[in-house]
Amino acid sequence: MLAHLPRRRAAAALAILGFLVAGCAKNAPQDIFRPAGSNAREIDDGLGGQKYIFILAGVVAAIVIAVVLFIIFKFKDRGQDIPEQTHGNPMLEIGMTILPAIILITVAIPTVAKIFNLAKSDDAACVVNVTGQQWWWEYDYPVQNCGGIEITQPIVTSGEMVIPAGVNVQLRITSRDVIHSYWIPRLNGKRDAVPGSLQPLRMQADQPGIYTGQCTEFCGLSHARMRQAVVALDSDSFATWVANQEEAYTSPTDALALEGEGQFISQCARCHQINGLTNSDGTPVLANPEQNLVSGAAPNLTNLMTRTGFAGFTFDLITDACREKLWNAPSEEFSALYLQGVWMDSPAGAEYPVCFNETALREWLRNAPGMKPMFVDPNNLSSTGGLYRGMPNLGLTEAQIDQLIAYLLERK
Amino acid sequence: MSAVTEHTDHGTEAHDHADHGSHPTTLTFVKVAIILAVITALETSTYWWVEDAHTVAMITLFICMAIKFVMILLWFMHLKWDSKLFSLMFYIGVGLAIAVYIVALMTFHFFA
């Protein structure tokens, strides 16, 4: 066995070097070594950057392993005498203490600079409030001029955050219940969403595209299914998107969808807000999630169909094929495709969107907690005083679901 | 850790009751207690003049606290006469506690 020792160690060394090249997987959307925006690049590049420190770490490990391999080979027991009982060599020791210190100084100084660069917040051209709750993210855009585009009424959306490409966007992150963490690996490092405090984080994407991420602070039962994305659009498309979000509500004309509106008001509106929705007597329908949910919020569904994923961006609103197409679209084509959403690939004037992933949405309405574990067993809510943590199974009939789907399809 | 080393060589000859001669008498203790009582009185009095002299009161209080703390340790708890090793054990604890918790409070911008 001993004879094989050196070869095995060499293999180990190779394996370790292998990790270093690991940063180049194809299509891994959360690869931390593929920055796509200035902040992530700041983290990645230069002395004190991620690449440098990883290579440095690899080299140090490789040297240690190489030395150990050499020793194992060179000094193994071949029947030699008891070796000289050397006790040490202070100069050597001091040298070997100073050397790592010097290496670390080359890392430490640029690191400090980077920390302060990344913390700057005065160069933002747009602000988005990001709020985490179990187990989805809400974004709200205050009234402002966002990178040249006027936002005239507050926009509230969930799952995907739409921003103009090339613009420094300032996120203000917080939470309504436990600690979550907002992370879009290709755009910036994480920042925790801590209830009771506002945490700043800058986002900037060079090119239009979709950048996915995941809640990275353990936040309870469905932490694994709390995802998010940043969608960067070119400036015109972003303007279109904003205009679309701000469009006034109109009741559906289609009979089925109209019944769906009724269903929505009776079943869903206690949690979900749809802006502009009114009762038959013209009074606005206002959701009161705080009386139903621990976090006091449920996704705003006004423009549900402008999104491509739902329920914490875990499930797709568009079919797999369409998602692949969208995610892999070249950046010039991306914005237009995204704006089409579920209507992507549908011929003009089509009745039904080709890309719509109806199965998933139906399943959600049929039994949400079956798709995504949530704390919604009505018999087990004593600790929260009857409030849910997530969307319960509402026991809808298939007919009701048909109506609701028809209605929700209009929310574009 | 280095401070510990010096004790090792002593072997068994060094021990607690090494210096009976300098042992404090009852009178010393009573004196210490009186001083402590006076300081406490001074401290308490800040409660009434604190309105007008906030900073002065703070400084006074901290100084008084430190003096009382140290006096109890040195006299009542005998550290003045006992082995340095005892002091070391305790001071590591106090030192760590002060350092660590002050830094922790600083991250909350407590002193800002």
Place this chain on the structure above:
Amino acid sequence: MAIIERPSAVPTFAGAGANAPAVVTPTQGLGVFKRPVAASGWKSWVFTVDHKKLGIMYGVVSMFFFLVGGVEALLIRLQLAAPDNTVLSAQVYNEMFTMHATTMVFLFVMPMAAAFANYFLPLQIGARDVAFPRINALGFWLFLFGGIFINTSWVLGGAADGGWFMYSPNSSPLFSPGHGVDFWVLGLQITGIASLVGAINLIVTVLNMRAPGMKLMHMPMFTWMVLVVQFLLAFAMPVITVALFLLGFERNFGATFFNVDAGADPLLWQHLFWIFGHPEVYIIILPSFGIISEVLPVFARKPLFGYKFVVFSGAGIGFLGWGVWAHHMFASGLGPVSVAVFSVATMLIAIPTGVKIVNWTLTLWGGKLWFTTAMKFAIGVIVLFTIGGVTGVTHAVAPSDTQQTDTYHIVGHFHFVIVGGAVMGLFAGLYYWWPKMFGKTLNEKLGGWNFWLMFWGISITFGAMHIVGMQGQPRRMVVWPEKLTGEGFFNLHFWNQVATWGAFTIAVGVAFFIVNVVVTARKKERAPLDPWDARTLEWITASPPKEHNFDVIPTVHALDEFFHRKYEEVEHEDGHVKLMKVKTAEEILAEEEARADAHIHLPSPSYWPIVLAFGLPIIAYGVIYNLILSFVGAAIVLLAGFGWALEPSVAEDSDYDPPAGGDSTKELATIG
């Protein structure tokens, strides 16, 4: 068994002396109970205060918990082997990784280190026992009862599910109803007391119970590292105690320490946890550093290179370890100043740790290396720990850490340092000291399998985790979705599967150890007294050591005392001076036995430690279910406390005659 009379026929060597007949002295403790006196049978274990028996019990129980934690790890890996897998439900998965970590850290690595410390620290410094034998027993029972207590939560409505650092407010009653977290809080509180009293005990032991001539700078490195660890424990445990009390009060008595609605700051928990938690990781690793600092010189046939530097770097690590806790919170919004300070402070730790790595390699350099299993494990530690250590440095760079934190890259880091460093080191210790503890050498061939399977299993499992971490796979996720798998060589699917295979490889490696233990226990052949040609004091006595450790307390003249008694510089005919073995261990032992002390005072067994320890889980159950139970528990504790206080540590010496006019330094009765 207050006094051990030296048996008239002195058994010569090789372990036969282990069961010297004891003179048993039953006396009364509280005026009601007789002291336990059994010298054999289960009572001799349950009421024992002998550091060696306690060490073995610590070892057995922590090994058991290792298997429990390991099976939990295997379940985790099974669940993650494929995307959207359904082996475990989300709730059970969350409980699983929480308990995996809790079990491994608090119920395996820490007590396993305590096992070695208990067994070998007195032997290495030439003492007959620890300073406070009954407190030692108390520590063990608290650990055992605490561990059982936490694990009963599995059948009492589900275990804790908040992750091992139990961040608030997710751990509050609102977000984590059920009793899992309560069990966790109270159970850790109990094992925490065990660690605290154990730490005080061992520190006093090291400082006060050394054999004549054993200066601090003559102490074996294992003893040194254990000393540093005990200081860390002594000062870190109170911090987690505070945190646990605050959380417990919040959960059970309506306080609002981490409730944001009441204005609280959830980061307070994080600070308290990590002020404890970072010293904790050095508590995990330093015992193993100590062990391999023993093993490497022995099998390289050279003294440890740069002894002083290794000592001071160990102390330095312990000291610096207090100033870096917030590197676990780089993403939590501390502000750039704090982040910068903690980032740089963290990098500093690489320096003293590097000193250790350098000194270990230089110890090997120029040696005559003998690749026993223990040696293989020790070299394995150098390699695997370094890999884990340098990834630690990549986390220390805060901007870069905001990409890595809470991904599998972190999971990879800490398993490399913990499993590749601490656990491999503990295995090195098992193979190295087994002949000392049980008089038989573990099978080397099975040991080889054990080592290589673990070594490659660890590299594969946790190496793969680095890869998936760099692909952005976050930790603590019951499922990872198919659509994020990616394509090509580095896809998540493949590497998650690799990690799972690796984990099972480790398991097979561990299974080889268990087989090895069984095989070894059944073989007749006894180990030679000094199978490794070792260097430190524990090898000077019989294997296993006699109940009183040493026939006569050795006087120490140098570092590596035992080596110096065996080897001398001998002048050859040709004028060369050469280091030669001049005495065998057997001869040295025979000498010692010949001039053995006539009367040896040993601490006597006691009922009180186990009784007192038993009261605590009862208090804890009471807090969860019914406070009346708590009062019962408290009464038990109080009564046991009184019994304890009134019971002399050493049974009354009715049959004890001080040696008339004899050398009183031989009365080692100071073992309190």
Place this chain on the structure above:
Amino acid sequence: MADIAVHEGAHAHEHDAHGAHATSTGLSNNKLAMWLFLGTECLLFGGLISTYMLYRGRLGNGPGPGQVFDIPLTSISSFILLMSSLTMVLAVNAAKEGDDRNTRVWLSATALLGALFVGGQVYEFTAFYQEGLGFTTSLFGSSFFTLTGFHGVHVSLGIIMLMALVGIITRSKVPGDKAEVVELIGLYWHFVDVVWVVIFTLVYLIPA
């Protein structure tokens, strides 16, 4: 809970000569352990004090320190605790001189003063409670009661130990060196006093 070396019998000082106390440093195990324990207690109380400092201004709807604290009363109980340290020292002195009677007297006095202090605390707590500050009223309340409660429990345990010691001395049942036992409990007692010195200043006197 300190373990006591039994070997001494009643005449500790006479034994000094033959090194029955043969520890490596020449120091008593028990005292070393006690000092170390007190060192670790600093981190315990440090954590509680920091928690209090962080939260003292967070009053919710409850009263604040300014409304509830009764400084004259607390300074009297602080004074009492301080004086109990004096009686404790005297007890230690008496014990060292082998004067059982005075040891008992001073120990009892210490316990009595301690009990007065605890009584003061209980009174204070009830008063606060009546003024609307309960354990769960606000963060200030929770952290205040936790901190002072922990201290109170320490004092109470001290009282139990003192009284037990008086009893044991009366029945001459001390296992080991009596003077040292008294001294150990004394150290603990003084430490509890030291902690109060800090609490009194930081919690009560420094204006929030």
